[in-house]
Amino acid sequence: MKIVDKLQLAEQARQISFSFEFFPPKTEQGVVNLFDRLGRMAQWEPTFMSCTWGAGMSTEERTMSICSTAQVVHGVETLLHLTCTNMDITHIDEVLKSAKEAGIQNILALRGDAPRGHEYWTPAENGFHHAIDLVRYIRQQYGDYFCIGVAGYPEGHLDSTSPDDDLHHLKAKIDAGADFIMTQLFYNVDVFLAWQASCRALGITVPIVPGMMPIPTYQNFRRMINLCNTQVPDTILQELDAIKADDQKVKEYGVQLAVQMIQQLLKQGIYNFHISTLNLERSTKRILQQLGRLAPDMTATTMPSHLTPLPLVQDLEHAENWDEFPNGRYGDARSPAFGEMTFGAGQRQSxxxxxxxxxxxxxxxxxxxxxxxxxxxxxxxxxxxxxxxxxxxxxxxxxxxxxxxxxxxxxxxxxxxxxxxxxxxxxxxxxxxxxxxxxxxxxxxxxxxxxxxxxxxxxxxxxxxxxxxxxxxxxxxxxxxxxxxxxxxxxxxxxxxxxxxxxxxxxxxxxxxxxxxxxxxxxxxxxxxxxxxxxxxxxxxxxxxxxxxxxxxxxxxxxxxxxxxx
Structure with missing residues (x-):
């Protein structure tokens, strides 16, 4: 089923819908453990799952494997991220063909970051310059088969010349055939609402899905907002600064903040939410529990009858929590979350x-x-x-x-x-x-x-x-x-x-x-x-x-x- 249809159904029914984003782990053991985690989180019945695509095809094989597993093994609708970076048309054709053969019907079309060893983004020879080129090509080659999502930036893309210019580029992607918009993370609800209103005023009518990222650790949060140039209200920064030495409190604060933001957005008639999990599950589970989408303590007896029973509670808790605090680049390399946002700054600048x-x-x-x-x-x-x-x-x-x-x-x-x-x-x-x-x-x-x-x-x-x-x-x-x-x-x-x-x-x-x-x-x-x-x-x-x-x-x-x- 196309994701856009699911998003529209949730809006029409005024019923909350949530989806999960993962990234390809850095190690083989991390991939194995992520497959286990996918199986558990699939039982929470998300609207869809997505997996990121590394710059310069650096994670292509693992990305496809994760998406195929979610789609074929777990029966969860999957959104495949696909970038133009270092991708010629022949390779894009191969990826789209593989996606279709795996039953994947949804693509997030992105320009992507510069590949390793390159200061700036450059198109591949016989490739595309922008995400809009990829959107047009998919429509030309596959007609209406694929549902296509594109990225939106409530605080403006880092490369944009102005907010208006950024919005017009987004509108052009929709006019080229994109079906919905997935936003970059944000922590200021008012900024998002103002941006969404500007989108609607410009004639953008497709579903807009807010991207939510529960705060993992204090250091990683600071690194993320610096990297993305994300605005964060002073009250949030002050409250986090007071508890920054307690990883457990920071994670719980991140859960409460995500719940609060989602509740604010629900009041404004927004029902679809995309959670960037960072390949961890505990915070996502806590968010869904507090929103009433999961029972407070899920056991095998509380699961829908058509799903495979879960392990005993004590084993489940260990599976969920063993890698909750990877704490930097020297976390456990077996963890699916190992390495994400924990390495160097990668400060690309003039x-x-x-x-x-x-x-x-x-x-x-x-x-x-x-x-x-x-x-x-x-x-x-x-x-x-x-x-x-x-x-x-x-x-x-x-x-x-x-x-x-x-x-x-x-x-x-x-x-x-x-x-x-x-x-x-x-x-x-x-x-x-x-x-x-x-x-x-x-x-x-x-x-x-x-x-x-x-x-x-x-x-x-x-x-x-x-x-x-x-x-x-x-x-x-x-x-x-x-x-x-x-x-x-x-x-x-x-x-x-x-x-x-x-x-x-x-x-x-x-x-x-x-x-x-x-x-x-x-x-x-x-x-x-x-x-x-x-x-x-x-x-x-x-x-x-x-x-x-x-x-x-x-x-x-x-x-x-x-x-x-x-």
């Missing part, structure tokens, strides 16, 4: 903006000085870090300065913590009444010459483990088991299992390595290729190593830093 932030380095000493200025708070961001250092860094700030002055350019760090109260303002996290622990670790870029001497020192301390990789993929480690997981942050709380939000393992280190060196390239590409700055950044990128070092004796708080400075 040369003027890059030089304003990071200048024109021409020597390694210039790069060292830039890292020093960031640690001191005089530079607001780095290509690998889009926000200032957190308060826990205060205890090791001078040490980090000394380490960077030795030529170790740090992009991640944490001090050792041995049983601090979970409400500690510097290192605390999680619910009150618990205790938190951390192993000290450092992550940094370093030259081949310095790496050799450093690893010799690491081998002398039996408590030290490390991973090191360069851009070419050469790998060094003293961890013998390739599947070993090292918990470097954990917490003990009343009435809960031990929570381990931060794991360092080969899988997530390798995934981050890919992103980290790509960010070197993106920084380099913001300068003229022949300039001394671009040449320096290219040389460093091609010769340096990314290293992660952990000292596993968390009771010796200075051991790792003494090793680095010895």
């Amino acid at each position: 040369t003027w903006e890059a030089s304003r932030k990071w200048g024109f380095p021409t020597t390694p000493a210039d790069i060292t000085q830039l890292f020093e200025q960031y640690i001191l708070g005089r530079v607001a961001s780095l290509p690998w870090s889009d926000e200032a250092l957190t308060t826990e860094t205060d205890t090791i700030r001078q040490t980090l300065l000394d380490i960077n002055r030795r030529g170790y350019w740090t992009v991640g760090s944490q001090p050792a913590v041995n049983g601090a109260p979970s409400h500690d303002p510097a290192v605390g996290w999680g619910p009150r009444g618990g205790y938190v622990y951390q192993k000290a670790f450092l992550e940094f870029f370093v030259s081949q010459e310095q790496l050799t001497s450093l690893l010799a020192q690491c081998h002398r301390d039996p408590f030290v483990t490390y991973y090191a990789m360069n851009q070419k993929g050469e790998f060094l480690s003293n961890v013998q088991d390739p599947e070993a997981q090292n918990a470097v942050t954990w917490g003990v709380f009343p009435g809960k299992e031990i929570v381990q939000p931060t794991l360092i393992e080969r899988a997530n280190f390798e995934a981050w390595k890919e992103e980290a060196f790509e960010l070197w390239m993106q920084w380099e590409q913001q300068y003229e290729p022949s300039s001394p700055t671009a040449q320096l950044l290219r040389q460093v990128r091609e010769s340096c190593w990314l290293v992660n070092v952990v000292h596993n004796d968390y009771q010796r708080q200075d051991a790792l830093f003494n090793l680095m400075l010895s």
Whole structure:
């Protein structure tokens, strides 16, 4: 069934309709676990499910597999995201043919982001320039077979010249044959309503589906709104700032905020909502429960009779919650949610903006000085870090300065913590009444010459483990088991299992390595290729190593830093 028909039925019946968005996991085990999660969430009877399409076809196989599984195995109507980025017409034909063969009848037509290694979006040879070209082509080739959705931006597309210009581009996509509009995330209901009114005044009559994203963690929320340039009311920012150290409270706040926003929109006659799940299920379930769409505690006996019974409640809760707090790029690589919005900023900007932030380095000493200025708070961001250092860094700030002055350019760090109260303002996290622990670790870029001497020192301390990789993929480690997981942050709380939000393992280190060196390239590409700055950044990128070092004796708080400075 076409999604537009379902959306119109919900509007006519004045009945709330919801749908889920997923993204292709970064690891094979993450894909397997997402399939399990899809099966559970399909039993909540969403109107449809969708899966994103990575820039430059980077996730094509996994995207198609996820969409086909939802459509064929679980019988849920599926919306396939499809972009123009790096896609020629022949490839687009292949994708559309595969979608039709899998029974997928709904396409979200997008221009898409620039593929990896490219500063700006450019069309493929024999390809399309804009989403409207893709809409027209699908209509020309398939007539009315596919239902086509397009993206809408309540706060304006980042590339638009003005709000009016953006609206006219949206109207042109509808006139070309699009059936409905899916919006980017927003947190200001008034902004959305004003934008929707402008759409209607321009003659856009198709269904408009608000995109909702429950807040995952405080850091990820800040990263998302910076990346999308999203307006957030001051009251929300202030309320979040007061609870930012408690991941559980932040997630619950995100649930309550989503429910409140949906209820406001329902009063305005809006009934269709698209939830970006970030491949997690607990927050989405809580939202639906509070809106009365799911029973407070779903068990096998409360499910509709035609659906497969669920596992016992205790097993279901574990399946839902085991990866709720991935906490950055060193979450569990087995999680379907691993890696989303947790890696580098990917700050694509003009040369003027890059030089304003990071200048024109021409020597390694210039790069060292830039890292020093960031640690001191005089530079607001780095290509690998889009926000200032957190308060826990205060205890090791001078040490980090000394380490960077030795030529170790740090992009991640944490001090050792041995049983601090979970409400500690510097290192605390999680619910009150618990205790938190951390192993000290450092992550940094370093030259081949310095790496050799450093690893010799690491081998002398039996408590030290490390991973090191360069851009070419050469790998060094003293961890013998390739599947070993090292918990470097954990917490003990009343009435809960031990929570381990931060794991360092080969899988997530390798995934981050890919992103980290790509960010070197993106920084380099913001300068003229022949300039001394671009040449320096290219040389460093091609010769340096990314290293992660952990000292596993968390009771010796200075051991790792003494090793680095010895």
